[in-house]
Amino acid sequence: MKISYKILLILALTLFLLQLDYLFADIMEARNFVSAREMVKDNHWIYTTMNGEIRYQKPPLPTWFSAIMGYLFGTETLWALRFPAALSCSFLILYFYDFLKRTTQDKQLALVSALILCTSFLVIFIGKRATWDIYCYSFGFIGIYYFYRSFQSKGKDFLSFSLAGLFLGFSILSKGPTGIYVIAAPFFLGYWIAYGFPKIKWMGWLWMIILALLVGFSWYIFIYFTDHQNFVSIMEEEFTARSNRDVKPFTRYFSFPLQMGVWAIFAVISLAFPYVKRKTPFPKAYVFFFGWTLFCFILLSLVPSKKERYLFPLMIPLSATTGFYVYYLLKNQSWKKWERMLTRFSFGLVAVVSIMVPLLLFVGLKVKMSIYSITFSVSAVLIGLYLFRQIGKVFNLQNAFLATICFVASATLLGIPIIDDIFTNNPNHHSILLKKESIQNSGLKLYGFHVYSPEIWFKYGEIIPDIDFDNPSKLPQEHAFYFISMANENVEHIQNKMNEMGYSIQFIEEFDDNETQSGKNNTDRKRIKLFKAERK
DSSP, X not given: OOOOHHHHHHHHHHHHHSSTTOSOOOHHHHHXXXXXXXXXXXXXXXXXXXXXXXXXXXXXXXXHHHHHHHHHHXXXXXXXXXXXXXXXXXXXXXXXXXXXXXXXXXXXXXXXXXXXXXXXXXXXXXXXXXXXXXXXXXXXXXXXXXXXXXXXXSSOOHHHHHHHXXXXXXHHHXXXXXXXXXXXXXXXXXXXXXXXXXXXXXXXXXXXXXXXXXXXXXXXXXHHHHSHHHHHHHHHHHHHHHHHSSBOOGGGGTTGGGXXXXXXHHHHHHTOXXXXXXXXXXXXXHHHHHHHHXXXXXXXXXXXXXXXXXXXXXXXXXXXXXXXXXXXXXXXXXOOHHHHHHHHHHHHHHXXXXXXXXXXXXXXXXXXXXXXXXXXXXXXXXXXXXXXXXTSSSOOHHHHHHHHHHHHHHXXXXXXXXXXHHHOOOTTOBOTHHHHHHHHHHTOOEEEESOOOHHHHHHHOSXXXXXXXXXXXXXXXXXXXXXXXXXXXXXXXXXXXXXXXXXXXXXXXXXXXXXXXXXXXXXXXXXXXXXXXXXX
C-alpha cells in the first residue's frame, strides 16, 4: 500500500486554513478576539483586558497571535484572527506524522495515523477555532516531539532540549500547565511502560525544564510583581469558579472514541489491547501509544470540570492506536469474520450517509440551493457510490480508506458554508449593530448595565464600559448617554434605579443578536435592551 506524504500535507493545509470566515465566533473565541482588539487599539499587550476590564484569567500568547493578524488585516476579519490557530493545528498534524515515523520507522503507518488524526471530528472542530486549547495542545505536542528526539540521540543534543523547553514553555504561556498535564505526562508514562525509563541526560533535562518554566511563567511572574493585587484576586476567583463549574462524573468521557467521527468503530477496536498488540508488527510502539491513551484518559477524568472539547489531547494517541489497527487491516487481508463485518459496516455507514446527503440537506434541513449545497450533494453521492463499490465482493480497503478521507474533506470544505447558513436561522435576529451608526452620530457614548456578552462586545467593535452604581468612578460623567442591559432585566427596575441616581430614562429598543433560533448557541447573553439616559 502506498499513500503519498503530499496527500497529508495538502489535506492538512486545506482542511484547516480554508473556510475560516464562516461560522460565527463563539464565546471562547469572542473573549480572545475582544482582548486582541484592545491589544491593538489600546496597546494593552502585557496587561491584558477584555471590554476595558483587566483579564488575567488566561495567559496572552494565543491573543498575541490573533492581535498580530488583527493589526495586519483588521481586528474584525474573522479568517485572519483564526488563521494562527488553524496553522498551529496543521503543524500538529505534520509533527504527529514525523513522530510516528520515528517511533515505528514506517512511513506508511505514520501517514495512515496522521490522516486519521487530520480527519477526526474533534480535531477539525477545535482546529478551526481560535481558542486557547489548540495552541496549548499543539505547542505541548511539539515540545514532547523534541524531547522524544533527545531520547534517540547519542550526544547531548542541546538543540532538541532547547526546542523542547521552548515549545513546552509556549504551551504553558497558552493555557497554563494544562498541556504538561494532559500531553507531556501521559506521553512520558506511556513511554516508561513500553520502553523503560529513558536515560537521564541531567544537563539537557535541567536546561529544558528551566527554559520551559522561564518562557511559560514569564508573563505570570511579571504580572504577579507589577499588578499583584489584581492578579491574586483574579486567580483566586478563577480557581473557585473552575472548582465548581461543569463538574461531571468520569463516566462522562466514556464516549471519547465517538469524537473520532468516521473512525470511531476502528478506534474502539484499537483499544482491544491483547488482540491489537498481537496483530501489529510494532507491538512495543503500540504499547507506548496505548499507555499514552490510557493515562491521558485517567488524568482527564480526574479533573472535576469536564467538556467534550477537553478530550482533544486524547485524540492524539488514540489516532495512533487507531492507525496501528487500520494499518494491520491494510497490510493483512486474512481478517477474521467479525473484522470483515465490522470493517464493511463502518465504511458502509459512511457510504450510506454520503448517498443520503442530498436528502438530508434539501428535504430534512430544507437547505437553499447554492453552489456549495449542490456541489457537496453531487460529490457526496459519487463518493458514496464509489465506497459501496470498494466494499463489495472484492474488498479494496485502501480505496475505501481514501474515499472516506475525501468525504470528510468535502464535508468540511463544502459543508461548513452550508452549516453556517443552517445555523444562521433566527427569524428574530435583530442586532445592536443596526443602531451603532445612529449612536455614533449622536455623539453620545454607549455603556453597559450589568452586561456580560463577549460576542456582542466583539461584534460591536468598541469597548462598552459597565455602569456600577456602587462604584462612583464607574459612573458616566456625561450629561447624556446610551446604555444597554440584559433583556431579562426589568425595565421598570432599571428606570427606578437610574431615577434614584438622578437620571431620566428612555427605553428605546430590544435586540436579539442570536444567530441561531434554538439550541445551546441561542442564549440570553445575546439578548439586550437599549436605553437613553439624561441627567435631570
